[in-house]
Amino acid sequence: MAKILNLFRSRRDRLERDLDRELRYHIDRRVDDLMKNGSSEAEARRRASLELGGVAQVQEEVRDTWIWRGLDALVLDVRYSIRGLVKSWGFALGTGAVLGLGLGASVAIFSVVNKVLLQPLAYPDAERIVSVETFWTNTGRASADVSGPDFRDWQAHNDVFETMAHYEGEEDVAVVVADRAGFANDMYVSPNFFSVFGQAASAGRLLTERDVPTGGARPTVVVVRHRWAESHFGSAEAAIGKTITVYGRPTHVVGVAAPGFSYPGATDLWVPWRSTGTNRSASDFNVVGKLKAGVALASAQAQMRTIGDNLSRQHPENRLKTVSLTPLQERLTGNVQVMLWVLMGAVIAVLLIACANIANLMLARAVVRTREIALRAALGAGRSRLVRQLLTESAVLGALAAVVGILLASLLVRLLVALSPANLPRLDEVRVDATVLLFALGLSFVSTLFFGVVPAIHASRLDLSDALKQGGAKGTTSGSGPRLRAALVVAEVALSVVLLSAAGLLLRSFERLQRVDLGFTTKRVLVAYTQYAVNSPEDRLNRPRFYADLLERLRAVPGVSAAAGVAFLPMGRELRPASDYFVEGRPDGQPGERPKAEYNGITPGYFETLGIPIRAGRDFDRTDTPERPRVAIINETLARAAFPGESPLGKQLRRGPKAPWLEIVGVVADTRWQDPSQPPPAVIFAASAQGAGGSLSILVRTSLDEASLSSTLRTLVNDVNPTVPVRFETMEKLFADALAYPRFRTQLIGAFGAIAALLAAVGIFSVLAYLVGQRTREIAVRRAVGAQTADVIRLVVGQGLRLVALGLVLGLAGALAVARLLEGLLYEISPWDVATYLGALTVLGVAALLATVIPAIRATTIAPLIALQQE
């Protein structure tokens, strides 16, 4: 490209030089002749040039005859533009940076939107993969949890699915590879699971029907994730045939999935399984299916709905259930859709504001250059040529900004990925790819048109004689310039109000979330995940002993003030459906209408460790052994719901119609559970020593620092049982992670709002400064006829504030319209929160006022005499 340009340039230069020489020769000869006839040299030169009709004019006409003119003129325009921009490098740098920032941010956000929402999942025929779900007719909501018998009926009666698979899993299973204990994410899947996703093995084989254990046996083979195979065995091939210990059982690695495949979530191990349960009230599985080619979602939905309706007539447990289909992509990204579109809208608003600012600057430049443009027009440059020149200048700026933007975007994407919640779907796939580049180029083109056309139109309407008469750098006040500039400022202010209001709402919401009373302390609490595999009756007996022993030793460590174990951590990542409960002496109620409560297994000391007050009764203690009657502690929400107006102590409840009764021995204060924004659910705590829950997470309240305690704890665990893996976390980190999404969107929208306000202030400043310049003469006359300083300030500030006020009003209307979108993202704050809107208006109003003050002060320094003399 550079070579071609060079070729053009050298040829072009030669032609220009020759033309110059040729015309100079003509003039000189003519001057000589005229002087021989007695003219003075000056007179001769004047005449020679006049006869020719102006050298510049002739040059322009000759250039018009050069046939490669089209391309050549473009090169020339670009060169003029670059030369012009280099001359006013401050302007070029400023606009390039502002627009580049706007573009970069937009492109970065788009790269996330593109990957997460727009691009199909990275599986063959991904658009045919759907999540098959239970639809609850009483709540009108779909739930991904499906019972085994329902799944089997769905599979047997439909003819719209090519395959339908179920999966179920827990995070963090204990895996021992070559004597090293660690955690892996395992997933129990039906053997046809991989065919839903069109997957092939990268080494070994995938699962088959024969791998499914029968007769209550446990699975003995496993397919592992590509990355997991590499990190544990060096390569996919090396993993095949190896034996690893999964949850205490020797298991053979028979296959490695294709690189990049880890569905669902970040699964490391796929274990063959088949649903055999008969309880239709259980909700054990998630179901995915691949529709047959050519089957529309709606007709598949209709058939499945019929199947579901039939089942609900046949089985009382299914009375309130039917089936619904959700495209898998929508299921995976449903939670973040609104957030991402809001972010995209916000960043485009920032870009628009940046464009408006640049349009303003270009307009100012065009006005300053009015005389230059008028001169060139008078000298014969065609009007279209001038407009083209101005557009080329915009395009050069746009190209500069695109380069800045794309470079910036590739950095911002990394920042964005680092800031994003770790479980944002497909986060690891986000990058600046071809689609994103195309988007960037398109966006910069559109932006360029936006800010380039305005000044070009303005210039094309210039009245030449007027512009030339006015002269100087002051240009003309006539035409559409001032009105356009005012409109741009109003738009900037309005957009900024929208962004700032949204940012304000999210900020206040986030602030409340952060200060929410969880009902327990997160300070100085260390969390250690462990897993103790249970494969035999002895294991089942030994596990409570292991934990009791471990906690005993832990409490003896100096600096540890309390320690306890819990099956399901508050703010933890496990998502379990709450289960039904039954109270002794009351009717069991209908399935689907029974009250529900969370169920958790804990050791004595749990409430003390987290600082949860016991309202009545007692904590669990050493006497609550497997041989003793089963006991439970409930929280106040459950006490209010199940035992209004009476004491729950001594009452009995259970989790299934045939489960053992639990006697309530205590009532504790409410705590929030997994999502800090949700009110505390009803909870039943049972004693882990009596078999409640499985493996425990250890909570330690300590004055020691995290690092030293964690090494102590690791040593303790290793001493007691080296096959138990440990992983550490702090309660504060868990709480922070639980707020990852609100934090992410608040940070981004807050940043966008701040940039918007800043840009708007700069915009107001530049327009007012320009208008004061325009009105110098008028102000001088006013001063001359006795206007006071205060009057002048009032004049300028008044002019600015009129624009700002209009922008604020329009912005407020826009903000209220946008607020509805935000409703779902807000916690304990109304989308119509008056204080927030007042705050946004005030911030912007003050910024605008400051931006008007400097031009106003400048206006007061106009000395009437000097200003008038200049005319």
Next chain:
Amino acid sequence: MGSSRFPIPQGTLDMLILQILSLEPAHGYAIARRLQQISREVVQVNQGSLYPALHRLEQRRWLKAEWRQSETGREAKFYSLTRAGHTQLAVEKTSWDRLTASVRLIFDEGK
């Protein structure tokens, strides 16, 4: 600029240039002087349109140009007719003759 002179008809300038150059190579100023002589007699040639015309003809490869020493000793750009230029001149002369002849015929008819 006497009223007795009329502006040179469109397209005629090219023909005149070709004619002038068919006699001998010349630079722009010499051509301009020749044109001036013609224009003093009858037609008005705008000098400003000479150079665009020269460049246009050169683009069409009817003229070629080279830098040569002129009568004053300075380098000037001399134009001369190419073979295609000679052909073109012949073509234009013929069509001009036919045009004027037919116009003459029409005028004579009224007599």
